[in-house]
Amino acid sequence: MKVLDGLDAEEFDRLMEQFIDREDPDAMSFEALDEAARRQLAEIVTAQVEITGTIRGGQIVFEQPSDAPILAHGNQLVIGGLHLVVKLRSETTS
């Protein structure tokens, strides 16, 4: 019987792989990862943030929300890598 010191690097790696395959309590399947990632994404997407704005001179002016990572500036909102410019137009056109 070999002790660990007597193993070469390749044998040691192979034994570790076998051990991990057999014992790893964190093992996850492709399907489980898919489900977990989608669930996590859904939680992010359903997070609700309220933003208040006032109409001034025919344009909306947003107030800076205090509880969300959103930057408000006039009629513009910066959310992560997304830069939104909100433009209003009158319902009746001449």
Next chain:
Amino acid sequence: MRDLEQTGIEMTPHDPQTERFARYDLYVPRLGYGDVKTSVYFLDEFTTDAPAADFYVTRLYSTRSRAYQRVVFVTDRGWANLWSEKRAPQEVVASSFADAAAYFPQVSRVQLGHFTWIVVEYEKWKQILLQWQQESKP
């Protein structure tokens, strides 16, 4: 790490002696910083705007083959760095994390909301890197 070194892939492993708290396990030129994970505790990285690493090497269980498979998740940014005008991008198939293993050795692109991940079988990933590095040598 040893496996990558034996394959001949150019990379810089993180040295725990000098960089005890480094956030990455290795650096591969052009591809970027990578982490080797023995579990999927990095799940949060899949839905963040700014993943901490450019790629993650891990191992998942495939119910189809009933075996563990080494797999690499690459950010679309890291993946794009491998290609240029002189080197056409590797073809990818649109897939999901659940189905990616069924397409191996083909490379999958997984869209999660507005996040894009490239899923590559480990051996295929090594092959792509090695080829790229050999072609890039002057």
